[in-house]
Amino acid sequence: xxxxxxxxxxxxxxxxxxxxxxxxxxxxxxxxxxxxxxxxxxxxxxxxxxxxxxxxxxxxxxxxxxxxxxxxxxxxxxxxxxxxxxxxxxxxxxxxxxxxxxxxxxxxxxxxxxxxxxxxxxxxxxxxxxxxxxxxxxxxxxxxxxxxxxxxxxxxxxxxxxxxxxxxxxxxxxxxxxxxxxxxxxxxxxxxxxxxxxxxxxxxxxxxxxxxxxxxxxxxxxxxxxxxxxxxxxxxxxxxxxxxx
Amino acid sequence: xxxxxxxxxxxxxxxxxxxxxxxxxxxxxxxxxxxxxxxxxxxxxxxxxxxxxxxxxxxxxxxxxxxxxxxxxxxxxxxxxxxxxxxxxxxxxxxxxxxxxxxxxxxxxxxxxxxxxxxxxxxxxxxxxxxxxxxxxxxxxxxxxxxxxxxxxxxxxxxxxxxxxxxxxxxxxxxxxxxxxxxxxxxxxxxxxxxxxxxxxxxxxxxxxxxxxxxxxxxxxxxxxxxxxxxxxxxxxxxxxxxxxxxxxxxxxxxxxxxxxxxxxxxxxxxxxxxxxxxxxxxxxxxxxxxxxxxxxxxxxxxxxxxxxxxxxxxxxxxxxx
Numbered sequence: 148x149x150x151x152x153x154x155x156x157x158x159x160x161x162x163x164x165x166x167x168x169x170x171x172x173x174x175x176x177x178x179x180x181x182x183x184x185x186x187x188x189x190x191x192x193x194x195x196x197x198x199x200x201x202x203x204x205x206x207x208x209x210x211x212x213x214x215x216x217x218x219x220x221x222x223x224x225x226x227x228x229x230x231x232x233x234x235x236x237x238x239x240x241x242x243x244x245x246x247x248x249x250x251x252x253x254x255x256x257x258x259x260x261x262x263x264x265x266x267x268x269x270x271x272x273x274x275x276x277x278x279x280x281x282x283x284x285x286x287x288x289x290x291x292x293x294x295x296x297x298x299x300x301x302x303x304x305x306x307x308x309x310x311x312x313x314x315x316x317x318x319x320x321x322x323x324x325x326x327x328x329x330x331x332x333x334x335x336x337x338x339x340x341x342x343x344x345x346x347x348x349x350x351x352x353x354x355x356x357x358x359x360x361x362x363x364x365x366x367x368x369x370x371x372x373x374x375x376x377x378x379x380x381x382x383x384x385x386x387x388x389x390x391x392x
Numbered sequence: 393x394x395x396x397x398x399x400x401x402x403x404x405x406x407x408x409x410x411x412x413x414x415x416x417x418x419x420x421x422x423x424x425x426x427x428x429x430x431x432x433x434x435x436x437x438x439x440x441x442x443x444x445x446x447x448x449x450x451x452x453x454x455x456x457x458x459x460x461x462x463x464x465x466x467x468x469x470x471x472x473x474x475x476x477x478x479x480x481x482x483x484x485x486x487x488x489x490x491x492x493x494x495x496x497x498x499x500x501x502x503x504x505x506x507x508x509x510x511x512x513x514x515x516x517x518x519x520x521x522x523x524x525x526x527x528x529x530x531x532x533x534x535x536x537x538x539x540x541x542x543x544x545x546x547x548x549x550x551x552x553x554x555x556x557x558x559x560x561x562x563x564x565x566x567x568x569x570x571x572x573x574x575x576x577x578x579x580x581x582x583x584x585x586x587x588x589x590x591x592x593x594x595x596x597x598x599x600x601x602x603x604x605x606x607x608x609x610x611x612x613x614x615x616x617x618x619x620x621x622x623x624x625x626x627x628x629x630x631x632x633x634x635x636x637x638x639x640x641x642x643x644x645x646x647x648x649x650x651x652x653x654x655x656x657x658x659x660x661x662x663x664x665x666x667x668x669x670x671x672x673x674x675x676x677x678x679x680x681x682x683x684x685x686x687x688x689x690x691x692x693x694x695x696x697x698x699x700x701x702x703x704x705x706x707x708x709x710x711x712x713x714x
Contacts, residue, residue, distance in 0.1 A: 196601070222603035234601075236594035247587050251603030259583045308603060 148207070149174040149342060150312055155204035157194055164190040165201075166366040174311075177334070177343040179353045182363035188346045189231060191363070192314050196228050197221055208312065222251060227310035231317045231346070233297045235304065237290030241281055244289050244300055245272040248307030271307065279303045279333070295326040302333070312342045319349050331355050354378075413571065420563045428559045434671035435566040436627045438664035439573045441651040443620035448649070449657030450581050451613045452593030454511040457498070457518025458621055458648055461491040463640030464521065465622030466629035470539040473630065475532060478545035480556070484626050491622025492615050494521070499611040499618075506596070515642065522640045538636030542629060562631055569627055570664070573620060577660055580616060589613055593658075650688070654695050656702025665703060 150172040157165045165187045172178055180188050193199045195206055200215045207213065213221060221227075236244050249268035263269075276282045279299045284292065289300060302318055318334070319327045327349060334356050337343065347353050353360060353374075360377040362370040370380045377383055420428050440462050447453045465487035472483035502513035529535035546553040547565060556562050580586055588609045591599045599606050629635040638644065647670065655666025670688065678684040699705055 217605075218600035219603050219605050222601060228601060230598075234595065234598045236591055236598070238594045239590060243587065243590075247591050248602045250584050250587065259580065259585055261579070261582050262584055262587055265584060304598075304602065308601075 148172075149209060151205075151207045152191075152195065153205045153207070155191065155194055155206065156202045157190060157199060158202060163366045165194060168204075168363070168366075168368055170361055170368070170371060172312075172342060172344065174342055175339050176358040177338055177345060177356055178359045178361065179345045179347055179357040180361045180363060181347065181350070181353055182369070185365075186363040187366040188363055189316055190366075192228060192316055192344075192346065196226065196314065219251075222308050222310075225309075225311040226314070227305045227308040227312075228314035229301050229305040229316055229318060231320055233294075233301050235289050235297060235300050237288070239289055240286050241289055241292065241300060242272060242276065242285045245275050245303050245307050248272075248304040249275070252308050271309075275303045275307055278306075278336075280329075295322050298322055298326070298330075302330070306337075310341060312344070313337070314344045314346075316346045317348060318345070319347065319352060327352065413567070416567050417564065420560045425559055428563050430672060430675050432559065432563050432566045432631055433628070434668040435563075435570045436624050436631065437648075437651070437671055438667040439570050439624035439627070440621055441648050441655065441663035441667035442574065442577055442660050443617045443624065444648050444652050445657055445660055445663040446577060446580070446589075446617040446620070447613050448652055449659065449663070450586060450593060451589040451610055452596075453610060453614070454507065455514040455614075455645075456511045456642070456649075457514035457516075457645050458617070459640055459642070459644035460498075460514075460518035460521045461495055461618040461621035462625035462628070462644065462648075463525070463635070463637070464494055465491045465625030466635040466639045467525065467533060467539060467625075468622065469626035469629040470542045470635040471532065473542050473545060474539065478543060480545060480547045480630055483630065484623055487622040487626030488619040489622075491625070492619040495615045495618025496611065499614040503607050503610055503614075515645070518640070518645060519642065522637060522642070525640060526637045533635075536637055538634050539629075540634045540636075542633045542635065544630065544633060556630065566627065566631070569623075573623065574660060574664065577620065581660065585609070585612070650692050652702075654692060654702055656704030659702075659704050662702050662704035669703070 148171050151170075153169050155165055155168045156163070168191055170178070180191065182188055190199070194201045197216050197218045205212060205214050208224060208226060213224065213226070216224075236247065239247070246262070246265070246268050249271045250265060273282070276285060279302065281296065281299060281303065284296060289297065292300065298318060298321065302315070305313055305315070315334070319330050322330060331352050334343065334345070338356065345353070345356065357374055359372065360374055361368055362377060362380070362383045370377055370383045372380070419431065423431060444455070444458045447455055468487040468490040469483035472479070472486050476482070498514060498517045502510050502517070505513055525533055526536050533539050544556050547556050554561050554565060556565065581589070588599065588604050591602070591604070592606055592609060596606060625639060628639065648667075651666035651670050652663040653666070654669060655664065656662030674684060674688060677687055681687065695702065
């Protein structure tokens with residue numbers, strides 16, 4: 148199995164933020180996790196990516212146990228994530244943000260040569276900027292970008308690690324409809340190249356890009372299946388979409 | 393076109409360095425011995441201030457105990473010259489080593505704590521070092537009297553020997569020491585490692601997700617900074633012929649922060665200028681006014697309020713996005 152989460156649990160005090168969550172993921176597929184606010188989606192991401200330690204349960208990636216592994220190690224293994232709240236280096240230029248992200252994937256040879264000699268990361272950073280349409284803003288300070296461009300940069304930094312599994316936490320949060328469209332196109336472009344787990348509130352996007360969908364509610368998995376199955380599920384309708392969709 | 397530009401930029405930088413070095417080289421010819429001595433002190437302290445910039449300006453880690461590394465370096469040089477072997481080189485090596493080991497210890501123990509908590513831990517460690525040496529009366533370190541009577545050996549430089557008893561000679565050696573230290577630090581901050589430090593300063597929480605170990609990057613920066621503080625402390629002792637607890641004191645830890653902030657952190661050169669300004673200024677007003685620290689404090693407050701990027705910020709190119 149490419150990626151597997153098994154009976155993952157985590158409580159904060161009396162609150163069971165994530166309770167007995169299990170799922171598996173085939174290589175090259177896209178899985179979306181949806182659910183109302185507070186359903187435990189981001190906490191699940193935090194458990195998978197080593198921000199929090201799970202109370203119990205197991206995460207395996209390419210056959211190896213990676214439960215609770217710190218983020219830098221996970222990054223070297225090929226798991227990268229983006230953040231719901233933009234998490235970039237505000238004071239560095241757009242290019243520096245991406246280059247730094249490209250630089251981290253490889254182990255630390257030539258740590259004390261000049262940065263301009265990092266041929267590979269620099270070339271890759273240029274490619275990613277091109278993919279995101281940020282080349283013109285290359286030397287702009289990241290903190291002064293528009294919200295949408297900061298979100299793109301956030302995605303770019305995640306891709307810079309050349310991961311085989313990407314976790315996107317609400318990539319379109321706060322984006323304009325135009326920007327959301329562009330992001331859907333971008334994720335469709337990535338599909339097949341990488342395996343994706345997506346947390347998203349934009350239902351159109353979820354149905355446009357997902358191979359499978361998990362619905363979470365109050366820390367647990369409420370339903371799981373193909374997009375049309377989830378759409379038809381009665382429990383999901385009540386909990387998440389309301390009575391009608 | 394781009395290449396041409398960067399080529400002429402490099403020429404300009406080299407020319408600028410050459411002019412600055414030339415001015416510094418001929419400066420002692422116009423100075424009295426008293427002012428030469430002041431200049432040597434200022435130059436040595438500029439390396440100390442620059443070492444703090446590596447952690448404070450680049451990695452964004454506040455530390456309140458940086459003088460501990462300066463002082464330990466000073467004592468290491470004193471012990472080497474007085475009791476072990478009269479060689480400035482060996483003294484420097486011992487000083488760098490001792491300060492780096494101390495920094496490694498303090499770093500590893502304290503690095504879990506962030507922000508002000510880390511700063512307070514460094515303060516506590518520095519105070520412990522200060523107290524231990526302050527009360528070491530019956531040891532060669534001399535307790536609160538300090539380690540006095542440190543001899544000044546010749547400085548061997550290949551086939552040459554430089555007589556460091558001449559203040560002018562020591563001045564030139566200090567300039568060379570500061571310049572080399574600057575080049576090495578510049579290399580460090582322009583390296584991939586330097587970018588990681590900037591990343592940590594800008595957003596520590598994101599850095600691990602890019603595949604970097606934040607803790608060890610911070611400790612490494614702390615150790616490098618500690619070693620450079622040690623080198624400068626060693627030069628200070630070699631110049632002054634003594635090491636005393638003032639070199640370890642909280643007062644100096646505080647003063648070096650002021651130097652860095654006044655000069656402009658995150659620039660390396662800014663803190664060096666800050667160190668020179670503070671040292672010279674202190675010497676001028678202290679001859680006229682006993683409570684000179686009040687004036688320095690007032691200047692510090694004014695700089696922080698009106699020039700948050702320090703003196704160097706006045707000359708920095710305006711960020712075109714701001």
